[in-house]
Amino acid sequence: MNITLVAGARPNFIKVAPIIEAITRQKARGMAINYRLIHTGQHYDTNLSARFFEELNIPTPDLNLEVGSGTQAEQTAAIMIGFERELHQNPCDLVIVVGDVTSTMACAIVAKKAHIQVAHVEAGIRSGDLNMPEEINRMVTDSITDYFFTTSTYANAHLKRLGVPESKIFFVGNVMIDTLMKHAPRFKRPPLWEALGLSAKQYFVLTLHRPHNVDHPQELDQLIARIVSHSQGLPLIFPVHPRTQTLLGGLQVSYDNLHLIAPLGYLEFNYLVKHALAVITDSGGITEEATVMHVPCITLRDTTERPETCAMGTNILVGNDPKLMETAFNRLYSGQWQEGVIPELWDGQTATRIVDHLIALFKSS
Known part of the structure; x- marks a missing residue:
């Protein structure tokens, strides 16, 4: 064959x-x-x-x-x-x-x-x-x-x-x-861990690349501002997709706790996810990885092709709804996030x- x-x-x-x-x-x-x-x-x-x-x-x-x-x-x-x-x-x-x-x-x-x-x-x-x-x-x-x-x-x-x-x-x-x-077992701590003084469960990982989130500069600016406002000053580590980097170029995005970094390799990125307080993303695959690693995941989408990550896992959809986002962060900080289980097979x-x-x-x- x-x-x-x-x-x-x-x-x-x-x-x-x-x-x-x-x-x-x-x-x-x-x-x-x-x-x-x-x-x-x-x-x-x-x-x-x-x-x-x-x-x-x-x-x-x-x-x-x-x-x-x-x-x-x-x-x-x-x-x-x-x-x-x-x-x-x-x-x-x-x-x-x-x-x-x-x-x-x-x-x-x-x-x-x-x-x-x-x-x-x-x-x-x-x-x-x-x-x-x-x-x-x-x-x-x-x-x-x-x-x-x-x-x-x-x-x-x-x-x-x-x-x-x-x-x-x-x-x-x-x-x-x-x-x-x-x-x-091979996940490795990236150099930025020491450079930014990170510690486990005391930072967020943020990823954005979907057109509906990044294609409109004003809305992207507002979305990032909203995320920062809910972060309680904890570091937000944002590996920037090349497509998103181009779009961010025209914005004056600057917050003390928002760290825009180059894309990471698989081992370093998943080290960050595994030890994060939560992941904030519009990626489908990351919701699966977060579910298996039992890491809370706030998904900036209204729908998902992976409903098992919500029904069984650690994922919650908030879209761009300010109230849903606020509710999700409140659940996270109060320790009431769903624990989740690993889906069948x-x-x-x-x-x-x-x-x-x-x-x-x-x-x-």
Whole structure:
């Protein structure tokens, strides 16, 4: 079985690492399974790309399409052109796409047009918000996927409502958590810990990158001011996404306890999350990691494609509602935050289950 595995952005790198390890283990046992790793270059900043490959021990990609930045349409087109050439030169039996970034959708479309089967890892999740590019990526990818590997019973139920046969749905758990659990002992304290005099549970981690939060300068300015006003003077550590950095450039954002820093690697960033009083974010993946690490998470979104992090985990949605934000911070300071439990099959063995299913499928075909 020849597999082409696609990664394009930071969340993808975290998800492909354990899948590569599971494939490598099966190959070492004599299984006829091979893979090519294709990096689309959707994320090209060193801290968001190459550093993750190094820290997570991901092999050098067989090909980097180097698509770089651009509009949604420009990136999609560049990825499709490059990936079509790749599949023509290196045919395979299966393309595995992960997550919900532009690369996920673009490569799934190219594979299906080349009559190659597609497996989608993290299939079936939905936010219901069509203003999110990721939601469109999910919908398109799942509409042409052959094998659906899901993270939760919510995703299973959604796929069944869409009419996907149960025989095509494989509830395997969350592959991102495989990486988190494996590397947790290696989390390392970043130099800024001493430089800023940080101490455990006495600071916040803040991340912002969603268009609805960062695309309008005045609203972004007000959002940051509101967060600072609820921080009680505790340090706010804000690793700034390159896209957000550009938008912040025109604002005079300056608060004594707000620290804008360059993007961190996986090991340093998750060290900060693990020891934070809480995370304030608009990221979906961070809500999953915070849930497993039992860290309170305040999500600046009205919807989530990961409802299990709210129903079972440590996540609360506040959107941009000042009252909801105030309520969340009051719960945090009063010690009344929900403790949360780790969702089913988020146990560090997801990638093993994925590869076992794939081997069984191809043996029976």
